[in-house]
Amino acid sequence: MIDRVVQLGWVLDHLDDLASDFSVFHRIPDVTTLDGPTFLRLAWRMPAYEGVMRAAALAAREADTGPAPRMAPGRQEEINPGTRTALMADPAFAGLFSYGSSRG
Structure with missing residues (x-):
């Protein structure tokens, strides 16, 4: 769990920078309107x-x-595409997101 906090901790150091980039590139004026996974x-x-x-x-x-x-x-960046399948398969995200039961 500590590793995961360290891996995502950069976000806290860059909230203003992220808000600025979100407004420019995604036209999202208020990042607090987004859910966590998004x-x-x-x-x-x-x-x-x-x-x-x-x-x-x-x-x-x-x-x-x-x-x-x-x-x-050699690459611009490594990214997880953020799809349900990709998040569930990526060990870095294990236990971070819950999608509930797959049974109806």
Whole structure:
């Protein structure tokens, strides 16, 4: 659980930056209107755009300052597409989201 908090902790350090990028790239003026999974799914993608979060991710990678949106060498970024299947299959998200019973 601590690893997961560390992995997502970068979001808390960049709330204003994320809000700014969300308003520019997704035209979402108030990020607090988003549910948690949607917010995190979109926040994870922010380094793909030419905004504040891309600059922060590149700076963190260069300085190796710890948790930040992951950007793999040779690729712009590694992202989980945020679909139910992808989230359930990704060990990094184990136990974070609950989709309830699959039985009707």
